[in-house]
Amino acid sequence: MGAYAIRRLLWLPFLLIIVTFITFTLLRFGPGDPVQVWLGQHQNDEVRQRILDELGLNDPIVVQYVRYIEGVVTRLDFGDSFRFRGKSVAELMAKKIPVSLQLNLAAIIITLGVGIPLGLFAALRQGTGIDNVVVAVALAFQSLPVFITAPVLLLIFALRLDILPTSGWNGFFSPNIVMPAVVMGVPGIAIVVRLVRASVLDVLGQDYIRTARAKGLAERVVRWRHILRNAMIPVVTSFGFTIAGLAGGTFIVEIYFGIPGVGLFTIESLFQRDYPVLMAFAIISTTLFVLANLIVDLMYPLLDPRIRLGAGHVA
Amino acid sequence: MTRKNCAPLLITLLAGLALVALACGGSSPATEDATAASGSADAGSSAASTPAAAAPAGSTPSAAPTAAMSESSAVATQAPPVPTAAIVGGATGAAIDSGCAPSADLTFDNRPPQGGTLVRLFADPTSLDPHQIGDVTSSVVVSEIFGGLVTLGLDYQPALDLAESCAISADGTVYTFVLRDNARFHDGRPVTAQDVKWSIERAADPDTLSTNAQNYLGDIIGVDDKLNGDATEVSGVRVIDARTIEFTIDSPKSYFLAKLSYPTAFVLDRQQVENDSSWLDRPNGTGAFRLGVYEVGELIILERNELYHLGPAHIESVRMILSGGSAMIMYENDEIHLTGVGIDDLPRLLDPNDPLNPQLHRSPQDFDVFYIGLNVAEPPFDDPKVRQALNYAIDLPGIAENVLDGRVSPARGVIPPGFPSYTENLRSYDYNPDLARELIGQSKYAADLESGDFPRITLSISGSFGAAIPAYLEVILEQWNQELDIQVDIQQTEWATFLEDVNDRKYQMYALGWVADYPDPENFLDILFRSDSQNNHNNYANPEVDRLLEMARTERDRETRFQLYNQIEQLILDDAPWVWTWFSGEGYALIKPEVSDYFLLQMSIPKYRYIYFNQ
Numbered sequence: 001m002g003a004y005a006i007r008r009l010l011w012l013p014f015l016l017i018i019v020t021f022i023t024f025t026l027l028r029f030g031p032g033d034p035v036q037v038w039l040g041q042h043q044n045d046e047v048r049q050r051i052l053d054e055l056g057l058n059d060p061i062v063v064q065y066v067r068y069i070e071g072v073v074t075r076l077d078f079g080d081s082f083r084f085r086g087k088s089v090a091e092l093m094a095k096k097i098p099v100s101l102q103l104n105l106a107a108i109i110i111t112l113g114v115g116i117p118l119g120l121f122a123a124l125r126q127g128t129g130i131d132n133v134v135v136a137v138a139l140a141f142q143s144l145p146v147f148i149t150a151p152v153l154l155l156i157f158a159l160r161l162d163i164l165p166t167s168g169w170n171g172f173f174s175p176n177i178v179m180p181a182v183v184m185g186v187p188g189i190a191i192v193v194r195l196v197r198a199s200v201l202d203v204l205g206q207d208y209i210r211t212a213r214a215k216g217l218a219e220r221v222v223r224w225r226h227i228l229r230n231a232m233i234p235v236v237t238s239f240g241f242t243i244a245g246l247a248g249g250t251f252i253v254e255i256y257f258g259i260p261g262v263g264l265f266t267i268e269s270l271f272q273r274d275y276p277v278l279m280a281f282a283i284i285s286t287t288l289f290v291l292a293n294l295i296v297d298l299m300y301p302l303l304d305p306r307i308r309l310g311a312g313h314v315a
Numbered sequence: 316m317t318r319k320n321c322a323p324l325l326i327t328l329l330a331g332l333a334l335v336a337l338a339c340g341g342s343s344p345a346t347e348d349a350t351a352a353s354g355s356a357d358a359g360s361s362a363a364s365t366p367a368a369a370a371p372a373g374s375t376p377s378a379a380p381t382a383a384m385s386e387s388s389a390v391a392t393q394a395p396p397v398p399t400a401a402i403v404g405g406a407t408g409a410a411i412d413s414g415c416a417p418s419a420d421l422t423f424d425n426r427p428p429q430g431g432t433l434v435r436l437f438a439d440p441t442s443l444d445p446h447q448i449g450d451v452t453s454s455v456v457v458s459e460i461f462g463g464l465v466t467l468g469l470d471y472q473p474a475l476d477l478a479e480s481c482a483i484s485a486d487g488t489v490y491t492f493v494l495r496d497n498a499r500f501h502d503g504r505p506v507t508a509q510d511v512k513w514s515i516e517r518a519a520d521p522d523t524l525s526t527n528a529q530n531y532l533g534d535i536i537g538v539d540d541k542l543n544g545d546a547t548e549v550s551g552v553r554v555i556d557a558r559t560i561e562f563t564i565d566s567p568k569s570y571f572l573a574k575l576s577y578p579t580a581f582v583l584d585r586q587q588v589e590n591d592s593s594w595l596d597r598p599n600g601t602g603a604f605r606l607g608v609y610e611v612g613e614l615i616i617l618e619r620n621e622l623y624h625l626g627p628a629h630i631e632s633v634r635m636i637l638s639g640g641s642a643m644i645m646y647e648n649d650e651i652h653l654t655g656v657g658i659d660d661l662p663r664l665l666d667p668n669d670p671l672n673p674q675l676h677r678s679p680q681d682f683d684v685f686y687i688g689l690n691v692a693e694p695p696f697d698d699p700k701v702r703q704a705l706n707y708a709i710d711l712p713g714i715a716e717n718v719l720d721g722r723v724s725p726a727r728g729v730i731p732p733g734f735p736s737y738t739e740n741l742r743s744y745d746y747n748p749d750l751a752r753e754l755i756g757q758s759k760y761a762a763d764l765e766s767g768d769f770p771r772i773t774l775s776i777s778g779s780f781g782a783a784i785p786a787y788l789e790v791i792l793e794q795w796n797q798e799l800d801i802q803v804d805i806q807q808t809e810w811a812t813f814l815e816d817v818n819d820r821k822y823q824m825y826a827l828g829w830v831a832d833y834p835d836p837e838n839f840l841d842i843l844f845r846s847d848s849q850n851n852h853n854n855y856a857n858p859e860v861d862r863l864l865e866m867a868r869t870e871r872d873r874e875t876r877f878q879l880y881n882q883i884e885q886l887i888l889d890d891a892p893w894v895w896t897w898f899s900g901e902g903y904a905l906i907k908p909e910v911s912d913y914f915l916l917q918m919s920i921p922k923y924r925y926i927y928f929n930q
Contacts, residue, residue, distance in 0.1 A: 032811030036818075038449060038526045041829065043818040044849050050542065051524050085442035085524075086595055087611060095612045168639055260612065260639065271779060273811055 008294050016286055017069075023282040024065050027275050033057060034082035034273040068279065078283075079276035083269060089276045093262070093284070100250055100261035102172045103180055110185030111192055116235065118189070119196025120228060126201060134193065142190030150183050150256045167258035180257040184250070195238055199231040206230075236299050239292075419468040421475070423626030423924075430631050431928035433910065434651050436642050437635035439611060443595050445578035446518040446525045454578055455919045456635070459617055461581040461600035464492050464511065464560075465572055467920040471735075471834040473572040477506055477582060477601060477624070487567025487871055494558040497624045500584050501605045508560040512552045514582045516541060519549055530832075531579040534564040534571055567869045569876060570835035576920075577833060603628045603924040613638050617923065628924035647671070652910050656903040658720070664905070671905060678902045678915035680724070682731050682831035684839070687774065687791075687894040692854035693823045694770040700758035702891035706744035707751035708798040709791050711896065718787045723897035728884050729839050731898045733917070736836035736877040741885055744895065748798040755799055764800065772803045775825040777813035787896070788826060817852050825852070826896075834918065836880040840864065844887055855892040 035051045036043070052058045056067070071077040078089040115138075122134040141149075157164040157179060170176045203209060204227065212222050250263035258264070262281065269277035440453035445461045448454055458466075465481070468474035475481065478492040498506040518528045519541040532538045536551030551563040564571055574580075584599040598606055603625070604617035615635040619628045642654040656664060656675070664675050689696040689705070696702055711725035727743035730736055755761060763769045776788065784805055795801045803824070808816065817825055832838050841864050842848055846856035860883055867879040888895075906913050912925045 032815050035526070036814055037811050040449065040814070041827075041850065042449070042526070042530055042832075043814065044529060047526060047529050047542075050521055051526065054521055054524055083441060084439065084611070085447055086444065091611065165641065168641060170640075258639070271810055 005294060005298060008290075008297070012287065012290050015290060016283060019282055019286045020069070020279060021065060023279060024068065024275075025061055027273075027278060028057075028061055028064070030273075032273050034275065037272050038082075072283075078280045081269075081274055081277055083272045083274040083277070089280045092265070092277065093280055096260065096262045096265045097284070099169060099259060100254070100263060103177065103184065103250065103253070103259060103261060106172065106177050106181035107184035107188075110181055111188035112235075112239075114185075115189040115192025116196055116228075119193040120200055120223070120231075122193060123197040123200035123204070124223075126197075131197075135197070138190035138193040142187045144187070146183055146187070146252045147256075149186065150179075150253065153179050153183060154256075167256075169259045169261075176257075176259075180253045180259060183256075184253050191238055192235060195234045196231060199234045200227055203227050203230045230304070233300065233304055236296055239296055419470060419472065419474050421466070421468055421625050427629050427911070427927040428929065429629055429927075431629075432632045432634055433630055433653075433913075433923065433926055434634040434636065435653055436640065436645070436651055437615065437637055439637050443598060443606070443609070444523075445581035445583070446514075446523050446528070448578055449526050451919055456615060456617075457578050457581070458602065458919060458921045459604045459633070459923055460598055460602040460606055461578065461583070462602045462921070463514075463575065463578075463581040464494075465576045467573070467576050467834070467918060469914060469916065469920070469922075469925075471916075471918055471920075473576055476576075477511075481572075487869070488564050490562040490564070490571070491555070492560050492562070494560070495624050496558070497622075498601065499622050499624065500599045500601055501620055501622070502584075502599050503622060504584070504599075506582060506601055507557050508554040509557075510582050510585060511560050512549070512554050513585045515552050515580065516549050517583065517585075517588070518579050525579060527577070527579045531574045531577045534566075534568055534574070536563045536565055567871060569868075569871060569873070570833065570837050573833040573835050603921060604633065607632065611637075623924070625924070629927035630923065633923050646905055646907075649907075653904060653906045653913060656905055658722075661903060664903070674905050674908060676904050676906055676915060678904050679733065679917055680731065680901050681899050682734050682834070682917050683828055683899055684726050684729055684731055684895075685723075685826070685828040685897045685899070686726065687896060688817075688822070688825045688827060688853045689892055689894065690820065690823050690853045691856075691892055692820075695758070695760045695763075695772070696823070696853075698758045698760060699890060700754045701760060702894075703744070704751040704754040704758070704799060705795060705801075705894050706891055707747045707754065709794045709894070710746040712746070714787050714790050715897070718790055719897075722900045722902075724900055726895040726898050728888060728895070729843070730836055730880070730884060731831075734831060734836070734839075735834050736880045738877075738881050738884075741881070741888060743888055744891075751798055755801075769801065772801065773806050773823055774803050775806045775808060775813065775816070775822040777810045777827075778807045779809045782807070785826075791894075791896075818849070820852055820854055822852070827852070831918070836877065837868065840880055840883050840887070841868065844883075844892070853892050855887075855890070857886060857890055860886050860890075 033048075033052065035048050035055070035057070038051075039048060049058070056064060059067075068079065071079060076090075078093075081087050081089055081092055084092060118134055118138065122131045125131045154166060158166040163175075164179055165176050168176050209222065209226055212226050213219075217226075250261060251267055252263075253259070254261045254263035255267060262284070266278065266281045268274075269281075437455075438452050440448070440456045441450055442448050442453055443457055443460065445457050448457055462476045464476060464478040465473045466476040477494055477498045479495040480493045482491045483489070484491075492511075494506055494508065494511075496505075500506060515532060515535070515538075517523055518525050519532055519538045521542060521544055528538065528542060533542075535549060537546060537549040538551065540546035541549050553561045553563070555561055562575075582601055584594075587594045587599045596606075596609065601624075603620055603623045605620050607616035607618040609615050614637055615633075617633040617635070619631050621627050636651070640650075642651070643657070643660055645651045646654045655678075663669055664671050666672060689702050691697060691699075691702070715721060715723050715725055724732070728738075728741045730738075755764060760769055774788070774792070776784070778784075784807070788805070792803050792805070795803060813825075816822060817827065829839060829843060842850045844851060844855055844857075844860060845864050846858075846861050863879055863883045863886070867876050867883065870876040870879060887893075904915055909928050911927050911929045914922050914925060916922060
């Protein structure tokens with residue numbers, strides 16, 4: 001398993017090279033440049049070209065790219081921000097990452113905390129009206145995009161009832177986190193409910209459940225230890241995708257609720273053509289995606305001893 | 316592959332999902348709240364008091380990255396010590412003729428109560444390097460920490476800072492400054508003429524990457540050579556002795572002193588900058604405050620400079636919270652001393668029975684103008700009659716009142732009220748749909764309009780991914796449609812791309828605003844309308860205007876000069892290269908009763924030193 005993880009991780013640098021090269025190239029071919037944003041309405045081509053030269057932004061793309069990668073690899077230097085001049089990207093990102101992580105964590109807690117029990121509940125009452133209602137409601141929430149749920153929640157809880165703040169960030173344990181976390185977490189509930197429900201139904205039909213019941217185990221023990229644990233595999237699979245989805249979701253949610261995390265920062269940096277920050281974002285999100293999937297794969301054997309990772313050519 | 320072709324691809328890849336959502340979510344109320352909350356009190360109030368996002372497409376971004384001095388909201392908790400209007404409007408050339416004597420002596424003689432800490436919300440400056448910055452947020456902080464030979468007084472006129480005197484040669488091209496003998500850096504080292512010279516040369520050094528050096532220092536002989544790497548020194552700056560320095564400019568320019576008050580000309584400590592790569596963490600400036608603490612995204616603390624040559628500040632420190640928060644709530648909880656007031660809170664605060672009502676202060680309008688630019692090289696705007704008709708066909712006072720809640724005033728010229736050279740005696744455009752129709756009927760496009768072959772018009776505005784179209788623009792378009800039967804499409808472009816295209820004069824019609832950089836009419840009329848100016852985005856060229864602009868540039872008598880500018884403004888109005896829309900209106904701010912002399916100003920000039928606590 002260790003060897004398997006290492007082999008998977010060895011792919012990461014190659015993946016990063018591809019992703020960063022594409023991002024790097026596209027950024028520089030896109031319209032506008034950071035110096036133009038600096039100059040704002042005082043455009044002056046002479047000044048602009050001079051500063052682009054000084055910054056090395058007029059060098060051939062490959063030269064710029066190699067210089068960038070060299071800095072990252074040899075000195076762990078992600079460059080300085082163009083927007084906050086003189087501040088390093090690492091310093092700026094270090095302020096933003098914890099915020100986004102906490103928000104994602106809160107959202108995941110909501111997704112799994114609500115989704116798993118509901119899925120189990122629905123499965124155990126398969127075919128009844130309650131089962132249908134649970135699935136239908138979960139699906140409805142999944143179908144609602146964030147840019148619908150966010151304003152509606154804002155309208156109800158911030159403006160009408162006035163019990164939650166509209167925006168801002170005050171750490172994990174504050175009312176500010178509630179609405180964004182709900183908005184981010186709720187759409188995933190339907191996926192979890194359906195997965196849990198389907199796989200619980202599958203497990204219910206297995207012989208070992210009948211055996212467990214037959215040997216007189218308490219229903220509670222049967223449900224939690226035998227049914228749920230075996231039904232978790234597909235849920236864990238989807239968990240990786242949930243994380244990937246949350247990374248995308250943070251853009252919208254962070255903008256909407258004014259949360260100073262990676263998403264908001266990245267969008268602002270996009271508008272300001274802050275190339276080094278955007279590059280750092282590409283590296284961070286690629287790495288997170290790869291790691292999340294790796295962790296998911298590593299968790300399979302823990303849940304189902306029949307699965308062996310990296311055996312022969314199978315993996 | 317061309318740059319343009321891959322733009323969509325780039326954006327798709329980078330922000331994929333987010334963009335789709337943004338297209339529908341746009342800049343939501345929540346986002347604005349967030350801005351107000353995390354931004355400075357001033358920024359917050361500006362978002363509320365000006366038509367802000369509402370209005371001038373691009374006004375929000377335009378205010379930030381470009382416009383130099385205006386600190387958004389402004390007036391005094393009490394009347395400024397000098398009657399503003401009198402000086403701004405009528406100080407008869409004192410600043411120039413009598414050898415650039417300052418309009419006001421900024422040295423303290425009276426001593427109100429000492430001590431205390433002013434707490435406010437603020438936003439992260441983009442940098443604290445005076446020679447690099449170009450945005451309002453940064454210049455607010457930087458101008459408290461650093462200083463230069465001259466600054467602006469509370470009347471927005473040049474006043475002496477590090478210099479104790481200033482003289483201009485008879486031909487108006489040589490400025491001689493003598494430094495104060497008590498002018499010192501924060502660490503106590505005296506400021507010398509060498510420091511000034513080195514600082515100007517640093518600002519003009521290509522390595523400094525200054526976006527403003529050309530703008531603000533380009534009049535000095537030799538700055539261009541230095542910027543282009545053709546010279547190691549700036550020949551127009553000459554050290555006479557340790558305390559005397561001489562600037563030579565390329566031709567007499569009445570606005571030179573005003574430009575010299577900008578941070579680009581601030582004096583830095585050479586030893587520190589050259590020897591300490593992290594000097595910006597503890598800059599050794601000459602300002603009224605020194606930087607005590609700066610934690611990005613968290614906090615700035617400014618501490619009183621006891622050695623300050625104009626007299627130390629009354630308060631001990633200023634605490635600027637950068638981590639955001641809900642400004643109104645923090646104000647009501649006594650966590651901060653001042654905040655801008657958003658439109659949502661205003662009705663409640665205007666009620667005389669509200670406990671906070673007595674703490675509400677009006678802040679004067681910014682020095683800005685918003686407009687719809689017409690590219691006079693493109694049909695149908697190559698016919699002045701069409702341009703005039705568009706101006707006559709819109710009911711600006713009605714829109715200001717009904718759509719923008721009176722937060723703006725209709726722009727009747729280029730120069731905003733209260734700004735030097737402002738006059739009410741201009742022939743402007745009053746709402747007159749009949750005249751508008753008549754003008755269109757006389758234009759060369761009259762037949763086309765009848766037959767439906769009228770050139771297609773597209774209005775370009777800046778805005779990110781489906782941000783709401785300002786309501787006032789929709790009404791203007793509707794009025795053109797109703798009164799003149801002219802249809803206009805709206806095209807929205809993200810700010811950086813908008814800048815590039817507007818600069819390349821690609822737009823047929825665009826909405827934009829301009830905020831004053833320094834208090835001189837040249838900053839509006841010359842920069843925006845001279846035929847060869849890079850900021851002339853609509854191909855406007857009137858030889859008579861160019862000729863008069865050249866005369867005004869060098870005219871040394873203030874009255875005559877302003878009359879020339881009035882004449883120019885009238886010519887521009889008649890030519891109608893713009894559809895004039897707004898000057899921003901007054902805003903509101905809340906200031907705690909114990910805070911005295913917090914002046915709400917229209918430009919960002921050093922002002923924390925005036926504040927004192929009266930309890």
